[in-house]
Amino acid sequence: MTTFAETPFVRARKRNELFAKLVFGAMAALLVTPLLSIVAYLVIQGAPLLSLDFLVSNPSNGMRAGGIWSALLGTIYLVTLSLLIAAPIGVLAAVYLNEYAEDNWFTRVINLAVVNLAGVPSIVHALFGLGAFVLAAGIGRSVLAASLTLSIMTLPVIIASTKEALSSVPRAFREACWNVGATRWQTIRGIVLPNSVSGILTGVILQVSRSAGETAPVMFTGAIFFRPIPEGDPFAYSIFDQCMALSMHLFSVTTQVNGAPPALPYATAVVLLGTVLAVNATAIGLRVYLRSRKKW
């Protein structure tokens, strides 16, 4: 006779179900642990030195005391300039590749190059920057050369993320435009870009963390060990100057300076992390805002 009672086999399956859920949940929880412990560890270790004064004063006493002003400003310069170079080129190239380009050998070569360029280690970009911008182009070691090197490094990723954002706009919208006689540019400007701008911006802004964190590309092309600048002046560097950078500063105070207070590298790391997190938070906020205005 059939009833709806639980059979032993059903019980076994339920046990398996519970076990699977626990395993997956545990792995997901595990993901958060390193992030939280790293941040907590850095903040605890760096706490003695962290203050507003630390941000806006130059390093002093052979980098053993003082703040990180010139490194912080240098990083801001490098990141901003590299994005100003890479973002327009990357976004426009991605629009071409996604919206205009036909599938032929030429565009396949470009796409292949973009994918491979994204996989090149940063030290290779650094050497390329040194050879191409510093030496061959004669720019010399400077903010500009370092920013150009960083933009070469971020360009392929910006292209890839922009293409992703563009292709997430439903094809039906494009068809609707073409079928009333809109040109490709009218379609892109009126429909495709307004509806993918959140994804494009997110992709671009996420490259800030990479630019800010990479040491090798800037070390070879424009960042220096120590350079005091007027404290609190946001226009202290010219783009043809060499500058300090947070990533390189962290490397220096950890490995090159004897007798630095133990909190110094941690405090520097907190500032670097904080800058990146602040920019990423802006990106998330911007995306939420633009998503909420999305029209479908």
Place this chain on the structure above:
Amino acid sequence: MTLPARAAQGGITTRELSLWYGDFQALKSVTLTLQHGLITSLIGPSGCGKTTLLRCFNRVNERYGYVTTRGEIKILDKNIYDEDVSLEELRRLVGMVFQRPNPLPLSVYENVVYGLRIHSPRRDLSKSRLDEAVERSLREVGLWDDLKDRLGARATGLQLEQQQKLCIARLLPMKPEVILMDEPCSALDVEGTRAIEELMWTLRGKYTIVIVTHNMAQARRASDECVFMLLGEIIEHRRTEDLFLHPRDPRTAEYIEGRYG
């Protein structure tokens, strides 16, 4: 039902039209005259080329992969495959309505005036001209009373039936000659289907309407003439009544009896 006076020109005439997707021949020497002001339905089993034929009339086929075309299509006495034909102008005069309503992610108002905006320099578009176009087009498709207070609402949030009517309204400010409909009711319920069919009847006479449909009952209800296609060829093209009551070709007879398809 009386047929409107047949305009001497207007309508669509194809001659020896063949089309290939790569090596596959999708249309075989299609020669056809579609009367101006009538509703013509294209029927036939899946893959018979009816949608391909429809998409030839505004040449949007050419955006879907590798397509070769031979033969000619005359609209307003002009071969649309001539060198000097601008695709943008062609598509202004030959509008298309799709299976799934595809309003743009803009407001109702902007959807209706989208065509005007892209086809006119900005200085020609006064607010009053746009407003007038919106009211006239929405009235023509019967949406004005429902939407006149919601012109700023986003079009993608409307009911499907309203969306589809809006997609038709979107074509009207451009004063189209031909309206192509690719299974315009297949995403709609019974009420929506009836509303769109009624709308087609009110538009009849002003525009040449070509509708692709899988639904034979719809072809029978909602068209003046009917074209039966099979494997890229025209099998039979007659008045809808005659085609359904007295099919000449045995293949037509078998299809409308539902033996295949």
